[in-house]
Amino acid sequence: MEQALRRTWTEIDLDHLLYNYQTLCRRVGPDVRVLGVVKADAYGHGAVQVARTLEEAGVGYLAVSSLDEARELRSHGVSAPVLILGHTPPEQVGELIRLKITQTVSAEAKAEEYSAAACAAGGVLRIHIKLDTGMSRLGFLCRGEHFEGGVARIARSCALPHLDAEGIYTHFAASDEPGEDSRAYTEEQFQMFCRVTKALAGQGRTFALRHCANSGAVAYYPHMWLDMVRPGVVLYGLTEMAQELGLKPVMRLKTCVSTIKTYEAGVCISYGRTFRTARRTRVGVLPIGYADGFFRCFSNCFSVATADGPAPVLGRICMDMCMVDLTDCPHVNVGDTIEIFGEKNSAGDLAHIAGTIPYEIVCAVSKRVPRIYYRSGAPVERKLWIGQ
Ligand SMILES: *Cc1c(COP(=O)(O)O)cnc(C)c1O
Numbered sequence: 001m002e003q004a005l006r007r008t009w010t011e012i013d014l015d016h017l018l019y020n021y022q023t024l025c026r027r028v029g030p031d032v033r034v035l036g037v038v039k040a041d042a043y044g045h046g047a048v049q050v051a052r053t054l055e056e057a058g059v060g061y062l063a064v065s066s067l068d069e070a071r072e073l074r075s076h077g078v079s080a081p082v083l084i085l086g087h088t089p090p091e092q093v094g095e096l097i098r099l100k101i102t103q104t105v106s107a108e109a110k111a112e113e114y115s116a117a118a119c120a121a122g123g124v125l126r127i128h129i130k131l132d133t134g135m136s137r138l139g140f141l142c143r144g145e146h147f148e149g150g151v152a153r154i155a156r157s158c159a160l161p162h163l164d165a166e167g168i169y170t171h172f173a174a175s176d177e178p179g180e181d182s183r184a185y186t187e188e189q190f191q192m193f194c195r196v197t198k199a200l201a202g203q204g205r206t207f208a209l210r211h212c213a214n215s216g217a218v219a220y221y222p223h224m225w226l227d228m229v230r231p232g233v234v235l236y237g238l239t240e241m242a243q244e245l246g247l248k249p250v251m252r253l254k255t256c257v258s259t260i261k262t263y264e265a266g267v268c269i270s271y272g273r274t275f276r277t278a279r280r281t282r283v284g285v286l287p288i289g290y291a292d293g294f295f296r297c298f299s300n301c302f303s304v305a306t307a308d309g310p311a312p313v314l315g316r317i318c319m320d321m322c323m324v325d326l327t328d329c330p331h332v333n334v335g336d337t338i339e340i341f342g343e344k345n346s347a348g349d350l351a352h353i354a355g356t357i358p359y360e361i362v363c364a365v366s367k368r369v370p371r372i373y374y375r376s377g378a379p380v381e382r383k384l385w386i387g388q
Pocket residue numbers: 037039085171213214215216230231232233234
């Protein structure tokens with residue numbers, strides 16, 4: 001890779017992505033569609049490249065969080081069905097119709113606005129109804145006293161002119177959490193979903209696509225797969241669930257050694273002098289910092305992987321750089337590649353140290369970091385947001 005890219009970069013393994021997608025397809029079988037969740041720039045992996053790869057593999061649906069994200073896919077030639085999981089203002093319904101984007105509808109008032117806007121635009125808006133079965137975020141309320149009213153509101157929404165109600169779905173709050181309590185909660189959410197769809201079917205309102213299963217339910221609740229599943233994080237080979245399913249991590253984050261200097265014992269390193277050398281120390285400077293997504297909380301408590309073994313971070317991680325101890329990695333030289341996560345450390349290992357989830361680790365890799373796409377072990381494309 002040329003010099004411009006020899007700072008810090010990610011490698012996105014499209015073979016692993018394809019493998020994960022196909023493994024998930026086999027898992028759910030031919031009667032269940034797989035929707036690939038590519039919101040938030042495909043969890044930091046690059047939405048266009050991920051969507052194209054999934055589309056080539058015949059993906060049944062894609063999901064994003066907003067019209068901006070949907071538009072990016074369409075403007076790069078992705079033609080698979082796309083579902084927007086979040087809200088879109090009614091003023092943009094004309095564009096939704098023109099771009100053939102499916103919109104989530106989470107309340108009757110929104111259905112009415114969308115219907116009117118679609119009528120004004122002279123088209124039909126494809127929608128999926130969202131139920132709030134216990135996530136307490138978006139969706140028609142249908143629990144307890146809201147059941148009858150909720151069903152009626154959904155039925156009226158679906159019957160509005162210029163709306164085509166293709167799907168109905170809900171989102172689980174704890175399908176990926178261990179323990180009986182989480183299991184009971186997930187089952188309860190699913191039962192609620194089934195009760196609503198059954199009541200609607202009783203009135204003649206059926207849906208081609210009923211879907212509930214996020215990654216947790218794809219991994220642990222086969223009876224909840226219904227017509228379509230919506231995996232996100234496992235598609236990228238992240239979390240223990242992905243490991244259990246035999247999936248492979250898609251992203252690797254790498255940097256290189258820009259400088260090496262040797263300091264005597266007793267020397268302070270980096271801001272705040274939180275580290276002092278205890279011996280003669282060979283210190284490597286790496287051009288990666290918290291502005292690249294290498295969180296400052298990894299200061300003094302993480303070891304990067306070199307070809308010659310682990311190298312502990314020394315002192316505070318700066319905005320654009322950090323220092324590592326190469327004393328015990330004598331064969332590492334200036335220009336050598338360093339892995340932040342990938343083969344040796346996983347995004348999950350970093351998440352554990354940072355007290356967060358692997359989702360946040362990959363989403364946090366900043367736009368300053370080029371994404372290099374690999375197929376059959378060779379780079380095939382790259383995406384840079386800065387310095388083009
Ligand atoms: C993000 C999201 C998903 C995917 O969740 P994972 O835990 O990454 O599988 C599925 N459905 C909805 C509604 C989402 O917002």
